[in-house]
Amino acid sequence: xxxxxxxxxxxxxxxxxxxxxxxxxxxxxxxxxxxxxxxxxxxxxxxxxxxxxxxxxxxxxxxxxxxxxxxxxxxxxxxxxxxxxxxxxxxxxxxxxxxxxxxxxxxxxxxxxxxxxxxxxxxxxxxxxxxxxxxxxxxxxxxxxxxxxxxxxxxxxxxxxxxxxxxxxxxxxxxxxxxxxxxxxxxxxxxxxxxxxxxxxxxxxxxxxxxxxxxxxxxxxxxxxxxxxxxxxxxxxxxxxxxxxxxxxxxxxxxxxxxxxxxxxxxxxxxxxxxxxxxxxxxxxxxxxxxxxxxxxxxxxxxxxxxxxxxxxxxxxxxxxxxxxxxxxxxxxxxxxxxxxxxxxxxxxxxxxxxxxxxxxxxx
Amino acid sequence: xxxxxxxxxxxxxxxxxxxxxxxxxxxxxxxxxxxxxxxxxxxxxxxxxxxxxxxxxxxxxxxxxxxxxxxxxxxxxxxxxxxxxxxxxxxxx
Amino acid sequence: xxxxxxxxxxxxxxxxxxxxxxxxxxxxxxxxxxxxxxxxxxxxxxxxxxxxxxxxxxxxxxxxxxxxxxxxxxxxxxxxxxxxxxxxxxxxxxxxxxxxxxxxxxxxxxxxxxxxxxxxxxxxxxxxxxxxxxxxxxxxxxxxxxxxxxxxxxxxxxxxxxxxxxxxxxxxxxxxxxxxxxxxxxxxxxxxxxxxxxxxxxxxxxxxxxxxxxxxxxxxxxxxxxxxxxxxxxxxxxxxxxxxxxxxxxxxxxxxxxxxxxxxxxxxxxxxxxxxxxxxxxxxxxxxxxxxxxxxxxxxxxxxxxxxxxxxxxxxxxxxxxxxxxxxxxxxxxxxxxxxxxxxxxxxxxxxxxxxxxxxxxxxxxxxxxxxxxxxxxxxxxxxxxxxxxxxxxxxxxxxxxxxxxxxxxxxxxxxxxxxxxxxxxxxxxxxxxxxxxxxxxxxxxxxxxxxxxxxxxxxxxxxxxxxxxxxxxxx
Numbered sequence: 029x030x031x032x033x034x035x036x037x038x039x040x041x042x043x044x045x046x047x048x049x050x051x052x053x054x055x056x057x058x059x060x061x062x063x064x065x066x067x068x069x070x071x072x073x074x075x076x077x078x079x080x081x082x083x084x085x086x087x088x089x090x091x092x093x094x095x096x097x098x099x100x101x102x103x104x105x106x107x108x109x110x111x112x113x114x115x116x117x118x119x120x121x122x123x124x125x126x127x128x129x130x131x132x133x134x135x136x137x138x139x140x141x142x143x144x145x146x147x148x149x150x151x152x153x154x155x156x157x158x159x160x161x162x163x164x165x166x167x168x169x170x171x172x173x174x175x176x177x178x179x180x181x182x183x184x185x186x187x188x189x190x191x192x193x194x195x196x197x198x199x200x201x202x203x204x205x206x207x208x209x210x211x212x213x214x215x216x217x218x219x220x221x222x223x224x225x226x227x228x229x230x231x232x233x234x235x236x237x238x239x240x241x242x243x244x245x246x247x248x249x250x251x252x253x254x255x256x257x258x259x260x261x262x263x264x265x266x267x268x269x270x271x272x273x274x275x276x277x278x279x280x281x282x283x284x285x286x287x288x289x290x291x292x293x294x295x296x297x298x299x300x301x302x303x304x305x306x307x308x309x310x311x312x313x314x315x316x317x318x319x320x321x322x323x324x325x326x327x328x329x330x331x332x333x334x335x336x337x338x339x340x341x342x343x344x345x346x347x348x349x350x351x352x353x354x355x356x357x358x359x360x361x362x363x364x365x366x367x368x369x370x371x372x373x374x375x376x377x378x379x380x381x382x383x384x385x386x387x388x389x390x391x392x
Numbered sequence: 393x394x395x396x397x398x399x400x401x402x403x404x405x406x407x408x409x410x411x412x413x414x415x416x417x418x419x420x421x422x423x424x425x426x427x428x429x430x431x432x433x434x435x436x437x438x439x440x441x442x443x444x445x446x447x448x449x450x451x452x453x454x455x456x457x458x459x460x461x462x463x464x465x466x467x468x469x470x471x472x473x474x475x476x477x478x479x480x481x482x483x484x485x
Numbered sequence: 486x487x488x489x490x491x492x493x494x495x496x497x498x499x500x501x502x503x504x505x506x507x508x509x510x511x512x513x514x515x516x517x518x519x520x521x522x523x524x525x526x527x528x529x530x531x532x533x534x535x536x537x538x539x540x541x542x543x544x545x546x547x548x549x550x551x552x553x554x555x556x557x558x559x560x561x562x563x564x565x566x567x568x569x570x571x572x573x574x575x576x577x578x579x580x581x582x583x584x585x586x587x588x589x590x591x592x593x594x595x596x597x598x599x600x601x602x603x604x605x606x607x608x609x610x611x612x613x614x615x616x617x618x619x620x621x622x623x624x625x626x627x628x629x630x631x632x633x634x635x636x637x638x639x640x641x642x643x644x645x646x647x648x649x650x651x652x653x654x655x656x657x658x659x660x661x662x663x664x665x666x667x668x669x670x671x672x673x674x675x676x677x678x679x680x681x682x683x684x685x686x687x688x689x690x691x692x693x694x695x696x697x698x699x700x701x702x703x704x705x706x707x708x709x710x711x712x713x714x715x716x717x718x719x720x721x722x723x724x725x726x727x728x729x730x731x732x733x734x735x736x737x738x739x740x741x742x743x744x745x746x747x748x749x750x751x752x753x754x755x756x757x758x759x760x761x762x763x764x765x766x767x768x769x770x771x772x773x774x775x776x777x778x779x780x781x782x783x784x785x786x787x788x789x790x791x792x793x794x795x796x797x798x799x800x801x802x803x804x805x806x807x808x809x810x811x812x813x814x815x816x817x818x819x820x821x822x823x824x825x826x827x828x829x830x831x832x833x834x835x836x837x838x839x840x841x842x843x844x845x846x847x848x849x850x851x852x853x854x855x856x857x858x859x860x861x862x863x864x865x866x867x868x869x870x871x872x873x874x875x876x877x878x879x880x881x882x883x884x885x886x887x888x889x890x891x892x893x894x895x896x897x898x899x900x901x902x903x904x905x906x907x908x909x910x911x912x913x914x915x916x917x918x919x920x921x922x923x924x925x926x927x928x929x930x931x932x933x934x935x936x937x938x939x940x941x942x943x944x945x946x947x948x949x950x951x952x953x954x955x956x957x958x959x960x961x
Binding site for chain 3: 064065066067068072082084085117118124128131157173174175176177180181184192250251252266267268284286288295297298299300303304305307308309310311312317318319320321322323324325326336356
Binding site: 400401402403404418419420421422423426429430434435436439440441442444445446447448449450451452453454455456457459465466470471473 | 517524530531532533534535536537601602611612613614615616617619620621623624628629630632715716869870871872901902903906907937938940
């Protein structure tokens with residue numbers, strides 16, 4: 029391997045692949061370098077929730093755009109717009125829900141508060157313990173398992189080079205670009221975009237960039253096929269539960285409960301002491317889940333920085349070095365922010381502002 | 393019906409149970425799958441995606457092909473023992 | 486807190502436990518079955534009050550008696566659903582029994598989960614009436630039952646002949662024996678088999694009995710498809726060559742109401758994978774095995790494996806492997822091994838070496854030959870749980886899915902309740918054929934809990950809502 033590319037994108041998840049597609053449209057010669065398989069990191073193992081109610085206020089406009097992209101893809105990515113309820117089980121949570129959802133609504137999300145009767149009518153299997161609920165008709169989900177298939181196929185069709193099992197071991201800046209190597213394999217490119225999620229901190233360090241990235245280790249579980257238990261996406265005021273039943277009857281349970289491990293060590297492992305409360309909360313919300321069997325639990329890494337806003341832009345110290353990640357809601361927002369990133373790299377003005385990676389990181 | 397040699401195999405008493413609304417009998421403590429097999433019943437459920445019947449396959453509780461429901465809970469028929477009056481349903485998806 | 490937890494109490498696990506206990510460790514045995522013995526010496530069902538004894542039942546009873554006499558703590562009818570570690574690096578072993586879920590802590594962990602059956606899918610293999618070959622032995626040993634009135638026994642290795650002879654012993658009728666191995670394969674294995682005259686004689690007796698009973702014996706034949714609607718009514722058989730390719734001859738139809746079908750044993754590695762051990766592909770040992778030293782130490786500290794899950798060497802080798810794992814564990818926990826145990830270890834290793842030669846010869850008969858993948862026709866359901874056929878897997882591979890995780894994500898093959906335990910082998914075989922990559926390059930899907938499906942209320946007890954450990958609210 030010894031080609032010259034306009035850009036080497038490190039990371040073959042949603043961000044890397046979608047940016048690659050945009051840049052290719054813009055006429056660049058792109059190579060995507062992926063340490064594992066395309067779309068099999070966080071992009072392929074997250075719970076697939078496309079919920080406006082769990083998006084950050086400031087990111088809402090991006091989420092709305094991202095959601096529209098998924099909706100347009102439809103069946104190919106397993107998109108379903110079911111609507112979604114967020115539940116509060118006590119007064120404190122009801123207060124929290126009210127305060128937070130009002131702000132999200134003001135930010136553009138189509139969120140309303142519903143009566144418990146309305147809720148019961150739509151979701152008769154929910155526990156009687158709900159004291160307040162909000163609703164968003166746009167909420168739904170897509171099938172994150174299909175991310176790899178979808179982007180592989182699109183990149184093939186666009187003639188984009190991608191290399192799997194290319195674990196970057198070194199990045200070197202040269203007089204007119206970068207050399208990215210994996211062992212003895214070397215890729216030469218004019219620009220580099222880091223889009224490798226939980227692995228970003230280490231890869232950035234290879235080129236001397238220190239990014240304040242931490243990786244969260246989110247746990248997701250799935251049940252076997254069950255009789256109909258819910259028809260919408262169910263969430264919790266604290267954000268600690270997302271749950272939906274797929275058309276095949278399986279129930280997917282997430283909520284960001286933390287597993288163990290680090291990106292350097294592998295794919296992370298499921299921690300007993302966080303899996304159990306995650307499932308307890310799911311069962312508390314839908315008691316009929318009691319009888320249903322869990323067939324698989326897994327983890328995925330979600331990268332973030334201290335202010336929990338994206339890194340999306342140029343790194344200041346080196347020319348032609350870009351970073352995209354830590355989006356917070358990256359599955360929903362990913363396709364959209366990647367297109368913005370593509371525009372930025374192509375020298376065009378993005379439709380919405382990016383998130384300067386050289387800002388100062390004060391905890392929000 | 394499966395043949396078996398004359399004694400000296402001594403089994404426990406016969407008890408009655410039901411499967412999918414029909415009455416069956418079997419030896420107390422033997423597994424659901426075996427009790428039904430003895431009476432020629434080997435179709436334990438339908439596959440989820442196709443109308444094809446499925447039955448006991450691995451006999452060790454791994455393959456999940458023989459699952460049945462007891463009180464709404466899915467159990468492996470090759471591991472769950474029968475007892476008098478046990479009500480067993482076919483899996484509903 | 487236990488010094489050692491042993492998962493599985495077949496001849497390997499039970500002997501590891503007995504040895505560790507004798508050496509003063511606080512030991513716990515966990516097993517899915519209602520008593521010790523494993524698959525080879527499987528304990529009889531509670532429904533059998535008395536029955537004629539067999540060699541396996543005598544050996545099993547002796548082992549069970551030894552365990553009872555010791556004061557080793559046992560948890561039978563108990564499954565492990567997750568293996569985790571706490572901050573002090575002790576093992577958290579999550580168990581589920583009819584009383585629900587609980588976990589135990591242990592300094593060391595020995596995995597002795599034995600083998601799992603390999604079955605190469607062919608058209609119609611999902612029909613009721615078709616059971617695994619090893620599965621059939623469970624039916625014989627636990628229930629003294631035969632799978633039907635008229636049974637075809639088919640596949641590879643010695644198990645084919647054992648199963649056929651057991652069907653006859655228990656009063657059933659064998660419609661035919663279909664062995665993908667030729668008689669010459671057995672002759673080749675003979676020198677190694679001679680090392681164990683007793684077992685060799687047993688094998689000769691099985692085959693001799695079949696000739697005496699005039700059971701049609703199809704050497705070097707394979708099953709092309711199973712016939713039936715709703716249940717199996719027979720098999721289509723074709724002549725094979727020694728690489729397991731079936732000839733394009735007309736099918737030979739053999740009527741039967743039951744079929745026992747399998748292609749040898751694979752190490753049951755799901756627990757050692759979940760515990761984080763490195764595994765390698767060793768066809769001579771049955772497939773993927775944990776990478777170990779000669780004492781059963783894995784790549785993970787205080788994690789040991791013994792018995793067939795460490796590579797298929799059979800029941801003869803198992804007790805030696807169990808004791809060696811126990812010595813290694815004692816050595817690591819106490820940071821030393823007394824002189825007398827060093828001598829014992831040497832003796833066990835010698836015995837293991839002899840037993841392994843025989844075990845490897847038997848395993849060798851089921852090493853997958855190049856034609857194995859070709860037995861799976863395009864329309865054959867490879868993933869029984871999700872109903873995914875070969876064509877769908879090949880299509881996914883063609884779009885560029887080159888790893889088991891990628892194929893699984895794109896097709897759902899392996900995402901059902903069995904967790905890919907019966908299809909990941911076939912999925913890899915198909916990928917191997919489609920890409921020309923080796924099995925080692927193709928690898929395995931990521932190991933994930935639970936080891937068996939578990940009901941939500943078994944692991945998640947009712948919640949006192951105020952006790953829910955809410956780690957904080959997500960940023961607004």
